[in-house]
Structures are given as C-alpha cells and as structure tokens.
Amino acid sequence: MLMRSPLIVGNWKMHKTVAEALGYVTALLPQLAELRGCDIAVAPVFTALSSVAAAAGGAPLQVFAQDVAAEGPTGAFTGEVSAEMVKEAGCQGALIGHSERRRYYGETDAVVSAKTRRALDAGLLPIVCLGETLAERESGAALEVVERQLRAIADALTEDDARRIVIAYEPVWAIGTGRAATPEIAQAMHRQIRSVWEALFGAGAALRVLYGGSVTAENVADFTALPDVDGALVGGASLSPLGFAQLIRQSQAGAPARQAAKPSREADG
Numbered sequence: 447m448l449m450r451s452p453l454i455v456g457n458w459k460m461h462k463t464v465a466e467a468l469g470y471v472t473a474l475l476p477q478l479a480e481l482r483g484c485d486i487a488v489a490p491v492f493t494a495l496s497s498v499a500a501a502a503g504g505a506p507l508q509v510f511a512q513d514v515a516a517e518g519p520t521g522a523f524t525g526e527v528s529a530e531m532v533k534e535a536g537c538q539g540a541l542i543g544h545s546e547r548r549r550y551y552g553e554t555d556a557v558v559s560a561k562t563r564r565a566l567d568a569g570l571l572p573i574v575c576l577g578e579t580l581a582e583r584e585s586g587a588a589l590e591v592v593e594r595q596l597r598a599i600a601d602a603l604t605e606d607d608a609r610r611i612v613i614a615y616e617p618v619w620a621i622g623t624g625r626a627a628t629p630e631i632a633q634a635m636h637r638q639i640r641s642v643w644e645a646l647f648g649a650g651a652a653l654r655v656l657y658g659g660s661v662t663a664e665n666v667a668d669f670t671a672l673p674d675v676d677g678a679l680v681g682g683a684s685l686s687p688l689g690f691a692q693l694i695r696q697s698q699a700g701a702p703a704r705q706a707a708k709p710s711r712e713a714d715g
C-alpha cells in the first residue's frame with residue numbers, strides 16, 4: 447500500500463546566513479519532537495546546506511536544495527551546483543522549476559525536465575513546481591498551462607521515476623502576495639494534476655501534490671483538509687522557526703477531515 451504521507455516544506459529563498467540557519471534549526475528541532483505522521487523539510491541557500499543537514503542529522507527534518515544544475519555531475523558550468531553535490535552535502539531532495547527560476551532565470555519546461563532527471567539520477571527527491579500566471583488564469587488557460595508543464599516533466603520519466611517525485615502547485619499570482627488560492631481553485635487543480643498523472647502512470651502512482659502560495663498558519667488547514675492536497679510549500683511563513691512550527695501543527699488540523707473525505711485514496715496502490 448502506497449501512502450501519500452503529508453509533507454510540509456519551508457522554502458527560505460535567498461534568506462539566512464549559515465549562522466542564522468543553524469540558530470533556526472536549533473529552535474525548530476524541539477518543536478518537532480512530538481510530531482508524527484508528517485514529513486518536514488527546509489530548503490536553505492546552497493551555502494547553508496551542509497551545515498543545516500549536519501545539524502538536522504537523524505532528526506525528523508529533511509533538507510532540500512532550492513535548485514540543481516541541469517548538467518552534471520561535474521563540468522565547466524561556472525556558478526552551477528550539481529545534484530550530486532547537493533546530495534553529498536546531505537540533502538534528501540531539491541526544489542525544481544520554482545516560478546522564480548522560470549521567471550527571472552529563464553528556465554523553460556525543457557530545463558526543468560533536465561533538472562528533474564538530474565535530481566532523480568543523483569538519488570534526490572525532486573519537488574517540481576508548476577503554476578499559472580494571473581494573466582493565464584484570467585484568460586481561462588490555467589488548467590492547460592499547468593497540464594503542459596506537468597506533461598513536459600512526465601515525458602522524461604519512467605513509471606519508477608514517477609513514484610519518486612513530488613509536485614508543488616504554486617500559482618504565480620499567489621506567491622508572496624498574501625492572496626492564497628481558494629480551496630476550490632487548489633482542489634480543482636490538484637485533482638487535474640493527479641488525473642493526468644494517473645492516466646500516464648496508473649492509479650497506484652500515489653503522487654504527492656503540495657500547494658504553495660501565501661500559505662500561513664491561519665490558512666494551512668484549509669488546504670491540507672482537501673482530498674487532493676498532500677501538504678504545503680511555504681515561503682515567507684517558514685522564515686521564523688516558531689511560526690513554521692505553528693504552521694506545521696495547524697496543518698495537521700486539516701488531516702482528519704481529509705481522511706474522512708477520501709478514505710479510499712490513501713489505500714490506492
């Protein structure tokens with residue numbers, strides 16, 4: 447039986463020195479001691495990865511990079527960090543294709559697909575980020591855009607790969623705006639993502655799909671209660687360790703409702 451265990455990830459973006467990151471981990475770990483049934487991760491900047499991974503070592507806190515190179519494991523690619531190097535730093539996974547990478551650094555679907563491949567080959571869990579812009583949503587193209595982004599990833603995957611990846615739906619208009627998607631929008635998109643995945647890889651694929659975009663301790667349970675939402679990718683509200691711990695606790699308030707709504711989905715596979 448494949449379980450879609452909940453996953454909450456804090457994406458720190460370009461925040462926190464090594465010293466600040468270590469202070470954060472020291473404050474967060476005791477807060478996670480009682481936590482059961484939920485995977486927790488943070489995604490620090492590259493320079494803090496190995497220190498944070500060492501500090502989290504053996505604790506229920508995973509460490510993800512925010513990106514990996516499309517090339518690797520080594521080569522003449524100034525400024526890039528390969529998936530193998532991220533793995534060696536002690537990470538369990540990496541964010542791939544975040545909308546800020548797509549927007550500001552020109553990452554195309556092809557680049558995102560190549561990075562996903564590299565992460566998988568290095569033994570990292572990729573969290574591949576998808577999402578439409580406001581203009582795309584307003585023109586009625588949101589489902590189509592996200593499906594295109596999803597299929598671009600899926601095309602390069604085997605059935606086995608498809609079981610080792612997480613998708614994050616992050617509508618661009620909801621990121622850092624304080625304007626989260628409504629639960630209806632999130633549920634409809636997550637259902638669509640799951641349907642495409644199941645059509646491609648079978649109902650047992652048990653894909654985890656996270657929601658991201660202005661998630662807070664106040665609204666997280668509205669999302670985690672939804673039948674097709676398996677957790678959250680959190681930016682601003684993950685930057686304080688106590689605030690993030692509170693958000694994690696609140697996320698579990700949504701979990702029983704989710705199970706009651708769709709008991710059979712958990713047994714898929």
Ligand code: 13P
Nearest residue numbers: 457621622659660681682
């Ligand atoms: P915010 O939670 O700050 O809106 O950021 C979301 C995000 O981009 C997480 O990857």
